[in-house]
Amino acid sequence: MSYAIETHELQYRAGKTFELGPLNLRVPAGAIYGFLGPNGSGKTTTIRLCLGLLRAGRGGVRVLGHDVPSQAPEMFARVGYVPERPHLYPTLTVREALALHGAFHRRWDPAAAADLLDTFRLEGDTRIGRLSKGETGKLLMLLALAQRPDLLVLDEPTDGLDPVVRRDVLMALIDFVSESGATVFISSHLVHELERICDWVGVMDRGRLVAEVPMHSFKNGIKRLRVRNAPAQAGDPPFVLLARERGDGASGTEVWVVRGWQPTMRQYFEGIGAVLQDVVDLDLEEGFVELLRTARVPGGA
Amino acid sequence: MFAAICRIQWKASVTALALLAALGFMVPLLTVQQAGFSAGDRRGWDLIGMLSTVEATGTLFPVLAVILGLTLAVGAWSADHQGEHVYALTLPVPRWHYVLLRFGAGLLLIVPVAVAVGAGCAVALGSLDLPTGLRTYGGAVTLRFALAATVSYAATFALAAGTKRTAAAVLAGLMTLIALALILETFGVSPAVVERVMNAVFARPGPFEVLVGPWAVIGV
């Protein structure tokens, strides 16, 4: 499998308290990879490190086969970047920004740019400094897409945008990905949005990559079991027991949060004299919350 | 790429450039008029006085040149500073290449102002009927102006290219040195080292030598 982004034991430190890594990120080529994590978990820092905007303390990064930061210019010819905070020159008009961007990117597609300008309903003569948050978000996506990149690195591209703009931006993104097969690395804390479009998930928490799996196994991976009459000591389950809590309702009912559940494992409960009442699927957000909760408890799997 | 950078830099500096060009055009005219070379009767001319006026007014040239250099250098980097250089750092060109593009674009923009100075000199000095022994130095002054602007531009450009922190640090350092020199002077301690530094920088072959000395459009 070839990777669009791979980091090797990447480490970074800032001040006395912020520490990132060692990080071993692997973004498969052609995937739509969702980068999740609570605020402050190091998502933006990781992205900056991958693009050479920050220098790593230790470890290496390769993006589309290019070494970062030594081969960063070649890499940027193939990577479209939407940063968390707008980075465009505020005195330029939309049209001038397009012209400037196009002058630097060999694969710039002026027809696609004009098309997107139309779709996004952006006025060419407006100054960038005067654009609303939504319009800026659309412009950033426009520039990244019209570049015809092989990889899109999007740092919270829809954060703070209203639902209509968010939909427009995502539609344009997916439209491009459908025809180009480009890889997308998108960080967001809007879990529901990522749930629809991503086929890979990477979860950051407190500077570490806590999980990196295909989306379907992430969603199916963690489940909540409603168990009754379970003994205090339940040895050797076939699944990974992440947490065991008292459930609400009838006494003796517990909620078990498990990973790696298979339907055949029902027998285990019979074996320990317990009753498995229910298996609850978790959506991405709940799965994410459970993962973080259990990842933070010392001794949690 | 260079054309694109030139275009945005032009846009950023056009009003300042227009103003400086207008002033640059007027200084030679002003010089000639102030000195009295345009007045009719030559016999009443106090040549020594007139020439010293020419020199005095001529100091406007280096002032204008320095301002031009400063303006263009600041204009070259102000947009990048606002976004903390992220845009430029994510372009598919090496950093040194980008810096060169910015530098070149600003350099190019010195030309129209220098041309305005040259035109002003041509207009002011062209129709003059000078007594023998006096010559016009319009061309030389224009060239010197362009050079002075370039030096000022290059020096400020280097400063402006860094982060705001380094620029502030350098300026703070300079201020401290100047303050120190002044303090020492008031106490009567004449630091030879200050003089040596000044000489090194402002006298030939120092980099800022072009700024000092006479800027006379008319001389012997």
Added chain:
Amino acid sequence: MFDDIDPRNPIPLYDQIAARIRLAVASGDLVEGDSLPSVRQLAARLRINPATVVQAYRALEREGFVEMRQGSGTYVRNVSTDRRRQTRDDQAARLARDLLAEAARLGIAGTEVARALQREMGARAQ
């Protein structure tokens, strides 16, 4: 037709999409020769991964409901009446299964559900 697909549902998205198309064919809403939206269009409209749409179409192609023609799109094939009835039966069975499972979770017996169904169907007929 696809407005209510739900990524939070444990049924994979591609399956939800395929199910809708299967049922549309079964009910006659889609007939032989009708073209399905392009992968690009559908993915963008639903804001889902295009690979998911491809997966759905491929599954339907394997089952014989559609055929994917290179360069021109995806078209509905002729599906026999028997097949169509089978599809509807399968979907009904699935609904029944889910209903009974949900009832069990709530502690309601199958017979109670059956009685309620009868009443409901009777009310609708009027």
